[in-house]
Amino acid sequence: MDKVCITLNVNGDRYELAVDPWRTLVEVLRDDLNLTGTKIGCQTGDCGACTVLIDGKSVASCMMLAVAADNKNIATIEGLSTGQDELHPIQEAFVEQGAIQCGYCTPGMVLSTKYLLDQNPDPTETEIRQALSGNLCRCTGYHRIVKAVEAVAVKMRADGKGE
Amino acid sequence: MSQNNSAMKVVGQSIPRIDAPIKATGKARYTGDMKLPGMLYGKMLFSSVPHASIVRIDVSKALALPGVKDVIVGKDTPGIKFGNWRLFPATQDELPLAIDKVRFIGDAVAAVAAISQDIADEAIGLIEVEYAPLPAVYTIEDSLAAGAPLIHDENKELTNNISLDRKIDVGDVDAAFATADYVREDTVFVHAVSHAYMEPCAVLVEPDTEGRLTIWTSTQTPYIVQCLLASTLAIPENHVRVVKPYIGGGFGGKMELRPWDFCASLLARRTGRPVRFVLTRVEEFEVGRRRHGMKIRSKVAFKKDGTLIAKDFEAYLDGGAYNSMGPTATFLCGNFGAMLYRYPNYRYRGHHVYTNKPPAGAMRGFGAPQALYLSETQMNIAAEELGIDPIELRLKNAMVTGDVIEGVTRISSAGFVESLHKVAEMTNWKEKRASLAPNKGIGIGCYSFISGGVFNWFNTQYNFASCEIRAYSDGTAHLLTMAADIGQGSDTVLRQIMAQDLGLDPEQIRLTAADVTMTPKADLGTWGSRVTLMNGNAVLDATQKMRAELAKMVSLRFNLNVIHEVAFADGRVFAKAQPAKGISFGEAVTMWVKANRGEELVVRGHYTPRDLGLTSPAYSFGAQVAEVEVDPETGVVTVEKVSTAHDCGTVINPLAVEGQLEGAIQMGLGYALCEQFVMRDGKTLNTTFLDYKVPAAEDMPAIASAAIETYEPQGPLGAKEAGEGLAIPTAPAVSDAVWHATGYRCKDLPITPEKILRATGKL
Ligand code: FES
Ligand code: FES
Numbered sequence: 001m002d003k004v005c006i007t008l009n010v011n012g013d014r015y016e017l018a019v020d021p022w023r024t025l026v027e028v029l030r031d032d033l034n035l036t037g038t039k040i041g042c043q044t045g046d047c048g049a050c051t052v053l054i055d056g057k058s059v060a061s062c063m064m065l066a067v068a069a070d071n072k073n074i075a076t077i078e079g080l081s082t083g084q085d086e087l088h089p090i091q092e093a094f095v096e097q098g099a100i101q102c103g104y105c106t107p108g109m110v111l112s113t114k115y116l117l118d119q120n121p122d123p124t125e126t127e128i129r130q131a132l133s134g135n136l137c138r139c140t141g142y143h144r145i146v147k148a149v150e151a152v153a154v155k156m157r158a159d160g161k162g163e
Numbered sequence: 164m165s166q167n168n169s170a171m172k173v174v175g176q177s178i179p180r181i182d183a184p185i186k187a188t189g190k191a192r193y194t195g196d197m198k199l200p201g202m203l204y205g206k207m208l209f210s211s212v213p214h215a216s217i218v219r220i221d222v223s224k225a226l227a228l229p230g231v232k233d234v235i236v237g238k239d240t241p242g243i244k245f246g247n248w249r250l251f252p253a254t255q256d257e258l259p260l261a262i263d264k265v266r267f268i269g270d271a272v273a274a275v276a277a278i279s280q281d282i283a284d285e286a287i288g289l290i291e292v293e294y295a296p297l298p299a300v301y302t303i304e305d306s307l308a309a310g311a312p313l314i315h316d317e318n319k320e321l322t323n324n325i326s327l328d329r330k331i332d333v334g335d336v337d338a339a340f341a342t343a344d345y346v347r348e349d350t351v352f353v354h355a356v357s358h359a360y361m362e363p364c365a366v367l368v369e370p371d372t373e374g375r376l377t378i379w380t381s382t383q384t385p386y387i388v389q390c391l392l393a394s395t396l397a398i399p400e401n402h403v404r405v406v407k408p409y410i411g412g413g414f415g416g417k418m419e420l421r422p423w424d425f426c427a428s429l430l431a432r433r434t435g436r437p438v439r440f441v442l443t444r445v446e447e448f449e450v451g452r453r454r455h456g457m458k459i460r461s462k463v464a465f466k467k468d469g470t471l472i473a474k475d476f477e478a479y480l481d482g483g484a485y486n487s488m489g490p491t492a493t494f495l496c497g498n499f500g501a502m503l504y505r506y507p508n509y510r511y512r513g514h515h516v517y518t519n520k521p522p523a524g525a526m527r528g529f530g531a532p533q534a535l536y537l538s539e540t541q542m543n544i545a546a547e548e549l550g551i552d553p554i555e556l557r558l559k560n561a562m563v564t565g566d567v568i569e570g571v572t573r574i575s576s577a578g579f580v581e582s583l584h585k586v587a588e589m590t591n592w593k594e595k596r597a598s599l600a601p602n603k604g605i606g607i608g609c610y611s612f613i614s615g616g617v618f619n620w621f622n623t624q625y626n627f628a629s630c631e632i633r634a635y636s637d638g639t640a641h642l643l644t645m646a647a648d649i650g651q652g653s654d655t656v657l658r659q660i661m662a663q664d665l666g667l668d669p670e671q672i673r674l675t676a677a678d679v680t681m682t683p684k685a686d687l688g689t690w691g692s693r694v695t696l697m698n699g700n701a702v703l704d705a706t707q708k709m710r711a712e713l714a715k716m717v718s719l720r721f722n723l724n725v726i727h728e729v730a731f732a733d734g735r736v737f738a739k740a741q742p743a744k745g746i747s748f749g750e751a752v753t754m755w756v757k758a759n760r761g762e763e764l765v766v767r768g769h770y771t772p773r774d775l776g777l778t779s780p781a782y783s784f785g786a787q788v789a790e791v792e793v794d795p796e797t798g799v800v801t802v803e804k805v806s807t808a809h810d811c812g813t814v815i816n817p818l819a820v821e822g823q824l825e826g827a828i829q830m831g832l833g834y835a836l837c838e839q840f841v842m843r844d845g846k847t848l849n850t851t852f853l854d855y856k857v858p859a860a861e862d863m864p865a866i867a868s869a870a871i872e873t874y875e876p877q878g879p880l881g882a883k884e885a886g887e888g889l890a891i892p893t894a895p896a897v898s899d900a901v902w903h904a905t906g907y908r909c910k911d912l913p914i915t916p917e918k919i920l921r922a923t924g925k926l
Contacts, residue, residue, distance in 0.1 A: 020281075036196035037189020039411075041361045042444040046852035049361060077189030091187035095179050098818040101826065102650025103186025104361040104411030110187065126861075133859040136852060138361050138412050139650050141825030142860040144818075 011079025362411020606899025705768025831893025
């Protein structure tokens with residue numbers, strides 16, 4: 001089968017690519033664009049490690065073909081913080097609250113959190129747990145992650161950065 | 164033991180992990196994230212049959228596929244077996260690629276290297292293997308039945324499928340039983356579960372032109388991988404450089420040489436190109452190690468007043484097709500059977516049994532979750548039958564500091580009694596256990612765990628842990644350690660210990676870890692909750708040497724009387740009684756370098772436990788209470804709250820300890836309620852996270868905890884383990900709470916709604 005030419009807008013950068021039509025978005029992000037911050041934990045849509053935001057919505061990038069993301073705006077973990085040393089408030093909260101152990105689930109968790117807070121700047125604990133239940137973590141038991149989300153929600157509301 | 168007299172400024176603080184920012188930004192490189200120029204992509208072919216002779220393997224079609232660079236099968240290898248029990252070579256029963264026989268669905272048969280992953284995957288499908296099937300066994304009973312096929316018939320010393328026995332005899336068990344007022348015997352079956360670490364195993368190997376290899380692999384034990392790769396490839400150890408990148412969790416599942424490590428190495432040597440393998444999740448579930456399923460029988464004897472007088476404990480471990488870490492699990496299961504309470508008379512018989520299933524290895528708790536599920540459940544049953552409160556019964560028999568199990572264990576600190584009191588108080592235990600709303604239950608489970616093993620079955624010639632510290636004139640220092648941080652946080656904790664003892668800010672310490680040719684290589688890796696204690700002690704050995712060197716400089720400079728103690732704090736080195744007499748850490752280093760005519764200030768530290776019994780230098784203890792609600796119609800268990808009081812000695816980083824506790828509860832809940840392999844004829848049927856259910860954020864209960872601080876004399880600054888032990892008590896505590904709510908005592912984990920409904924007559 002012939003390759004398909006697509007344009008991916010990732011973290012504000014435009015990439016023109018010719019990809020095999022069966023390749024998933026996560027494979028193209030990792031292998032072709034070297035954006036390895038997006039992780040693969042299962043490739044069956046069950047773990048959330050590969051979560052990215054497409055036009056603002058959280059998506060399991062292992063369940064989406066790269067061609068389906070043609071011309072869409074994709075945000076990966078690499079695009080979340082602006083400067084070299086600067087962390088996004090969500091990342092900062094994850095660091096400070098001890099929400100990161102092995103870190104393999106972290107990029108997906110952070111992006112799921114971003115999506116949640118974009119939709120709902122003041123979530124309850126139950127809403128946070130529900131929103132993150134598509135993201136598996138085997139290390140933390142989720143408590144510090146939930147705490148981090150609670151803390152950053154408060155902070156972002158106070159800073160008026162709820163976007 | 165070195166101990167800084169200055170107040171604990173760094174140790175005891177909830178310092179965020181050093182590696183948290185790099186992980187939060189997606190910049191942390193895990194093995195599967197790495198790529199090298201010219202790299203080939205690898206894929207394994209695993210056996211599709213549970214037990215068979217290999218009649219013929221034809222790789223010609225795979226080799227002919229454009230883009231395939233090499234295909235290897237067993238006969239292309241030196242054919243050398245491996246295993247972690249090097250001290251007993253007969254236990255090393257596994258080949259990196261099968262030669263004439265396969266023993267489980269998942270045994271490695273061939274491997275391919277190609278220019279893309281798609282081509283490698285396609286080539287695997289072109290390899291033809293003709294098997295002559297052999298009869299297979301999948302349960303302990305069938306494996307031990309008369310006429311069962313011998314799974315390792317090549318080992319002429321074995322006459323059945325038991326690969327190894329272990330026994331412990333303390334006192335006179337039979338005589339004690341004869342004097343008992345109350346005897347209780349139970350048999351339980353505890354099931355196999357997956358580590359389910361989020362990062363599937365991966366390896367990348369780069370060869371140099373002289374045949375030396377650099378290996379980045381997702382391992383907990385770089386030194387063990389180095390040794391076993393060298394022996395299976397038949398090359399010198401020093402030709403193998405194993406580097407640990409960031410690791411996405413291990414929990415015991417990444418502590419051995421695995422076939423893909425070997426195949427990537429051999430393929431790299433043969434092709435002269437870098438080779439990378441990344442497993443899929445399906446492969447992980449099919450061929451990854453798992454926790455041992457066990458059948459355990461326990462008979463305990465009490466006096467009327469609840470005093471324990473004897474225990475007779477026997478375990479059969481379902482080992483799968485190879486020994487893997489089974490010998491250690493067999494040993495430890497018996498040791499843990501004797502823990503927590505004083506059993507003046509104790510007998511253990513452990514048997515490691517081969518079956519035609521994926522091998523079980525080490526998994527968080529390593530023999531203890533199984534042993535203590537039964538021990539703790541039995542304690543709760545006995546309490547009920549003796550009419551004594553379960554916490555009272557435990558208090559009556561609890562191990563305390565100074566207890567000794569002759570020839571096995573010596574307890575140098577124990578906060579168990581305090582933990583029991585504390586958890587009772589935290590949960591309002593007495594009242595709730597006596598009266599609770601319908602369908603609600605409260606239950607208890609306790610644990611003890613080792614802080615590293617004193618045994619040397621790997622037969623290392625080196626120290627158990629080692630490190631190097633370099634100090635610089637700019638007031639900074641560099642810690643080079645072989646400790647392998649796999650997500651548990653050892654890099655952070657070791658830096659805290661070092662900073663505390665040298666009076667430095669942790670941020671002034673650069674850390675390089677786990678590279679067998681660059682850091683001191685003596686280290687057995689991350690398992691058995693050994694790192695904080697052993698590597699922490701190695702760091703303190705080095706800081707002590709560093710302090711001695713720098714103290715000389717300050718004494719000289721200020722002409723200090725010999726009786727002066729020199730202290731290290733706030734980046735300064737000074738006379739403790741006259742703090743003005745002192746200089747900065749960097750100035751002290753400069754003086755030392757000048758005094759030594761340009762030498763660099765480098766010290767090494769080591770730790771090896773000696774003369775500390777047969778098991779561990781130190782033991783953690785704790786008690787946990789679970790509160791549940793069981794839906795009487797559906798049998799669904801909702802765990803509402805889990806409360807824990809535990810003793811891990813000095814808490815070096817409260818945030819890290821809390822994280823271990825919460826993660827352990829999650830894993831314990833999965834073990835108790837929802838995780839299990841579904842197997843048919845040796846095949847693992849549930850190979851996705853959809854079918855193998857691990858607890859998600861919304862499944863977690865409320866969590867309360869209290870740390871009971873003790874000072875462990877064998878531990879660094881008084882610390883002991885907090886990693887694995889906490890994974891033990893949740894299953895027995897939840898099980899007891901389910902009994903309290905429904906009357907159903909689970910002796911066949913996991914506790915499923917179906918089992919509850921059957922027991923309550925609803926099904
Ligand atoms: S890798 Fe996409 S959901 Fe797991
Ligand atoms: S931190 Fe390890 S999987 Fe979440």
